[in-house]
Amino acid sequence: MKLKVIIHPAEEGGFWAEVPAIQGCATQGDTYEELLSNLYEAVEACLSVDLEQVEIGNNDRVLELAV
Numbered sequence: 001m002k003l004k005v006i007i008h009p010a011e012e013g014g015f016w017a018e019v020p021a022i023q024g025c026a027t028q029g030d031t032y033e034e035l036l037s038n039l040y041e042a043v044e045a046c047l048s049v050d051l052e053q054v055e056i057g058n059n060d061r062v063l064e065l066a067v
Helices: 032-047
Strands: 006-009 015-018 026-029
Touching: 015 032, 026 032
Parallel strands: none
Antiparallel strands: 006 015, 015 026
C-alpha cells in the first residue's frame, strides 16, 4: 500500500506530517528521520482495529488483507 503524506516544517523546529487518506492521522518529529519513524507508527495505529469492540455475528468472518 502506498500513501501520500504531506510534510510541513513546524514553527518550533522539526517537522509535522499528515496523511490525507486517513482522517486525523498526523504526527511530528524533531528530525526528518524521526518523523518517518513516527509516520509508520501513526499509520499503523490509525488503521488498527480492536476486534473486541466490534460486534461479530456467528455467520460473520474476519479476514486480514495485506496490501
